[in-house]
Amino acid sequence: MTNIVSFKSVQKTYDGETLVVKNLNLDIKRGEFLTMLGPSGSGKTTCLMMLAGFETATHGEILLENRPINRIPPEKRNIGMVFQSYALFPHMSIAENLAFPLKLRKVSKSDIDSKVKRALAMVNMDRFASRMPGQLSGGQQQRIAVARALVFEPSIVLMDEPLGALDKQLREQLQFEIKRIHEESGLTVVYVTHDQSEAMTMSDRIAVFNNGVIQQLATPAKLYDSPENAFVANFIGENNDITGVVRRIESGNCIVDLDGHGQIHTGNFSSVSTNEKVSISVRPEKVLIGSDMGSVSNRFTAKVTDLIYYGDHTRVIMNACGKDGFVAKIANNGNPINFGIGSSIEVGWSVDGCCALK
Numbered sequence: 001m002t003n004i005v006s007f008k009s010v011q012k013t014y015d016g017e018t019l020v021v022k023n024l025n026l027d028i029k030r031g032e033f034l035t036m037l038g039p040s041g042s043g044k045t046t047c048l049m050m051l052a053g054f055e056t057a058t059h060g061e062i063l064l065e066n067r068p069i070n071r072i073p074p075e076k077r078n079i080g081m082v083f084q085s086y087a088l089f090p091h092m093s094i095a096e097n098l099a100f101p102l103k104l105r106k107v108s109k110s111d112i113d114s115k116v117k118r119a120l121a122m123v124n125m126d127r128f129a130s131r132m133p134g135q136l137s138g139g140q141q142q143r144i145a146v147a148r149a150l151v152f153e154p155s156i157v158l159m160d161e162p163l164g165a166l167d168k169q170l171r172e173q174l175q176f177e178i179k180r181i182h183e184e185s186g187l188t189v190v191y192v193t194h195d196q197s198e199a200m201t202m203s204d205r206i207a208v209f210n211n212g213v214i215q216q217l218a219t220p221a222k223l224y225d226s227p228e229n230a231f232v233a234n235f236i237g238e239n240n241d242i243t244g245v246v247r248r249i250e251s252g253n254c255i256v257d258l259d260g261h262g263q264i265h266t267g268n269f270s271s272v273s274t275n276e277k278v279s280i281s282v283r284p285e286k287v288l289i290g291s292d293m294g295s296v297s298n299r300f301t302a303k304v305t306d307l308i309y310y311g312d313h314t315r316v317i318m319n320a321c322g323k324d325g326f327v328a329k330i331a332n333n334g335n336p337i338n339f340g341i342g343s344s345i346e347v348g349w350s351v352d353g354c355c356a357l358k
Contacts, residue, residue, distance in 0.1 A: 001029045001030060001031065001032070002029070002030050003027040003028060003029055003030065003063075004028055004029065004030040004031075004064065004065055004155065004156060004188050005026075005027070005028035005051065005062070005063065005064055005156065005188075005190070006026070006027050006028075006062070006063040007024045007025060007026040007027075007047070007051075007060065007062055008025060008060055008061045008062070008063065009023055009024070009025060009059065009060040009061070010023070010024040010025075010047075010050065010057045010059065010060035010061070010062060011023055011024070011057065011058050011059040011060055012043075012046050012050060012055065012057055012058050012212075013058050019058075019212055020041075020043050020046050020212050021043045021046050021047055021050075021212045022043075022211075022212040022213050023060075023213075024043075024047065024060070024212075024213075024214065026047075026207060026214065026217070028156075028188065028190060029188075030188055031186050031187070031188055032188060032189075032204045032205060033179070033182050033188075033189045033191065033202060033203050033204045033205075034188075034189070034190050034191070034203065034204065034205050034206070034207065035190075035191045035192070035193060035198075035199040035202065035203040035205075035206045035207070036048060036190065036191070036192045036193075036207050036209060037192075037193060037194070037196060037199040037206050037207065037208050037209065037235075038194065038208060038209030038210055038235075039194055039210065039235070040194060042209035042210050042211065042212070043209050043211070043212040043213075044192050044194075044207075044209045045160060045161075045192050047209075048158050048160055048190060048192045049160075050062060051064075051079070051158060051190065052074055052077070052079055052081055052158050053069070053072065053073060053074030053077050053079075054074060056070065057070055064077060064079075064155070064156070065155060075104070078152075078154050078155050078156075079154055079155070079156050079157070079158060080148075080149030080150060080152070080154035080156070080157040080158065081149055081157070081158050081159075081160070082142075082145050082146055082149045082157065082158070082159040082160070082162045083145070083160050083161075083162065084160060084161040084162055084163075084164045084165055085165070086133070086138075086141045086142060086144070086145045087145065088133040088141060088144060088145060088148075089133070090132070090133050090134060091132075092132075092133075093129065093130055093131065093132055094120070094125070094128050094129050094130070094131050094132075094133070094136075094144055095116050095120075095129040095130065097133070097144060097148055098115075098116045098119055098120065098144070098147055098148050098151045099112050099116055099151075100148075101148065101151060101152050102115060102116070102151060102152055105152060107152075115151050115152070115153075116129070116151060117129075118151075119147040119148070119150050119151040120147055122147060122150060122181055122184075122185070123143040123144070123146055123147045123177065123181070124143070124177075125140065125143050125144060125147060128140065128144075138165060138166055138170070139166055139170045139173070139174060142162060142163065142166065142174060143174070143177070145162070146162070146177075146178065146181065150181070150185070150187070154187075155188065156187070156188040156189070156190065157187055157188070157189050157190075158189075158190050158191075158192075159178070159189065159190070159191045159192065160192045161192055161193055161194070162174075162178075162191075163175065163193075163198065164193075164195075171198070172201075175198060175201050175202055176201075178202065179201075179202050191203070196235060196236050196237065199220070200220040200223075200224070200236070200237075203219075203220055204219070205217060205218060205219055206218065206219075206220060206223055208223065208231075208232050208235060208236065210231050210235075215228070215229060215231050215232050216228045216229070216232045223236045224236055224237050224283075226268065226355070227281060227355060227357060228270070228357070229357050229358055230279035230281065230357045230358065233279070233281035233355065233357055234281075237283065238283065238284050238327065239281050239282070239283060239284075240281070240282040240283070240284065240287070240323070240326050240327060241279050241280070241281060242258065242264070242279070242280040242282065242321050242322075242323055242326075243258075243277065243278075243279055243280075244256035244257055244258045244259065244263075244264060244277070244278060244280055245257050245259070245275060245276070245277055245278070246272050246273065246274050246275060246276050246278055246356065247263070247274070247275075248274065249269075249272075249274060252267055253265050253266065253267050253351060254266050254267075254269040254272060254278075254356045256278060256280055256356055258321050258322060259322070260322070261300075261321050261322035262300055262321065264280050264298050264321075264354060264356075265297045265298060265351050266280065266351055266352075266354045266355060266356050267351045267352050268352060268354065268355040268356065269355065269356035269357075271358065272356050272358065276358075278356045278357060278358060279356075279357045279358070280354050280355070280356055280357075281354060281355045281357055282349055282353065282354045283353075284315070284327040284328050284329045285329045286349045286350070286353035286354065287326075287327075287328035287329070287347055287348075287349050287353075288328075288347065288348050288349060289316065289328055289330065289345055289346070289347050290338075290339075290345060290346055293346065293347070293348040296348040296349055296350045296351075296353075297348075297350065297351050298348050298349050298350070298351070298353075298354070299346060299347075299348040300320050300321055300346070300347055300348065301320075301344055301345070301346060301347075302318040302319060302320035302321075302326065302344070302345055302346075302347045303318055303319045303320075303342070303343070303344055303345075304316060304317070304318045304339060304340065304341055304342060304343045304344075304345060305317050305318055305319060305324070305341065306341060307337065307340070307341060309332075311332070312331065312332055313329045313330060313331050313332055314329070314330045314332060314337060315327055315328070315329055315330075316328045316329075316330060316337075316345075318345070318347070320347055328347060
């Protein structure tokens, strides 16, 4: 698969001193759905704005279809853009809003009509062409904003937190709508969000940003199961983070001492050294309790501090391995939980159920 976008040693500073994007090298593949994910101020939106042309790179080069675009104005980049705020013209009908970018490109009247109809059909909004934006719900307006970004058949579509203003149910519905459009059209989509569940649901690959640097670039499954550092482990999904010191590395296993609270054995580690301080990542669903533990290598006594019912599962909050707030998830499959708050229980996980990270 060929690259449609390449960031080459790109940096960005607003004040001439602090870099908000640091030496970014990133290739985006044609036809993929790539999400830039990270907390506020991590540099993800700045990267999107530089690609769109609304910000200028301080250093480095951005290529679109192998063509340098640093000095090309936004309207000549053939890039579609969807914002959180919809940015529809309130005095124009829906059809007129979609026709506007086509008129700027001097498309013929007959082609404008056919392209507008096709774009509205893609977002299932055919019936609303004559409506005004103020007559639509927030979700409908966002569908129109997506259609407007698609109407001139751009080579790539950028989306900046497009679902952030919507309620949970509508947001989840539109996630699947946008993913469907991506899959059916073959478009390249670059999506920015701070919502990790949104990124996991929609993306082919995710670039996790922090402090202007990509911490890891991988598929959602790879990020969740094999995080490369403690930041990624804690940012992607729920995580029990236990601090310890590497005591030995032997037979493919890393043995981590928990300063008086036992030892953890893990087979998932990289670039760690003996006597180095590390973070052990254990996902709550990897934690086994009581008779479910079998013969797992990592076994500890824990004290239950809370039980929270979530419908399909119950969260067991406990003190374990010297850490308060340690979480395990128990599936609610009809079997009653035979312990309560204040109980001492045995918990454990496999060697492959945790990671040693810097």
